[in-house]
Amino acid sequence: NAGVTQTPKFQVLKTGQSMTLQCAQDMNHNSMYWYRQDPGMGLRLIYYSASEGTTDKGEVPNGYNVSRLNKREFSLRLESAAPSQTSVYFCASSEAPGQNTEAFFGQGTRLTVV
Amino acid sequence: AQKITQTQPGMFVQEKEAVTLDCTYDTSDPSYGLFWYKQPSSGEMIFLIYQGSYDQQNATEGRYSLNFQKARKSANLVISASQLGDSAMYFCAMREGWSSGFQKLVFGTGTRLLVSP
Numbered sequence: 001n002a003g004v005t006q007t008p009k010f011q012v013l014k015t016g017q018s019m020t021l022q023c024a025q026d027m028n029h030n031s032m033y034w035y036r037q038d039p040g041m042g043l044r045l046i047y048y049s050a051s052e053g054t055t056d057k058g059e060v061p062n063g064y065n066v067s068r069l070n071k072r073e074f075s076l077r078l079e080s081a082a083p084s085q086t087s088v089y090f091c092a093s094s095e096a097p098g099q100n101t102e103a104f105f106g107q108g109t110r111l112t113v114v
Numbered sequence: 115a116q117k118i119t120q121t122q123p124g125m126f127v128q129e130k131e132a133v134t135l136d137c138t139y140d141t142s143d144p145s146y147g148l149f150w151y152k153q154p155s156s157g158e159m160i161f162l163i164y165q166g167s168y169d170q171q172n173a174t175e176g177r178y179s180l181n182f183q184k185a186r187k188s189a190n191l192v193i194s195a196s197q198l199g200d201s202a203m204y205f206c207a208m209r210e211g212w213s214s215g216f217q218k219l220v221f222g223t224g225t226r227l228l229v230s231p
Contacts, residue, residue, distance in 0.1 A: 042205060042223040058218065090159065102149055103219050105159035
């Protein structure tokens with residue numbers, strides 16, 4: 001029973017490099033999210049996908065792009081990494097919008113940009 | 115404006131005692147949900163408890179209860195009989211916007227709880 005799976009778990013990038021963070025869920029959830037967690041700032045929403053085929057910006061979308069590949073998968077891309085993007089990234093999923101259900105989180109990806 | 119405010123960066127409690135972690139929220143939407151998550155040092159996010167804005171009673175889940183005071187817009191987490199394993203970061207979160215379509219989950223900045231023997 002995997003839940004939400006993120007890869008990779010750790011990554012070090014050089015400034016200007018690109019990379020894609022992968023996320024997959026096996027709970028048949030409609031909604032998926034990408035958050036970043038920085039010390040003292042809690043979790044901030046980067047992008048979300050209310051349902052397959054839709055994506056929208058969250059609080060801090062600059063420097064990121066997303067793709068909702070299918071119902072299971074939601075990827076986050078950094079086109080040109082910057083040191084300010086050093087953070088822990090979490091993918092999450094939940095049931096259909098409007099439901100009072102919790103979000104289930106992946107284990108996180110610790111990204112360092114040097 | 116902050117949607118979710120957690121004013122206690124850190125809290126200390128002795129084992130077996132109760133502790134309250136504060137959370138206030140800001141919304142004009144009559145329909146919303148409030149959540150608490152635990153993040154141990156290993157990093158994963160663990161759902162603890164949920165309270166709906168129309169729920170008449172305070173939510174409880176084992177040793178966790180939510181002290182929901184709607185008029186004051188507060189949703190404090192109460193942990194009874196603290197255990198060493200309760201040492202973690204705790205986040206309050208809110209989902210709002212039923213009337214406006216998709217409801218995002220927004221988080222507070224967290225409270226770090228340390229339980230001492």
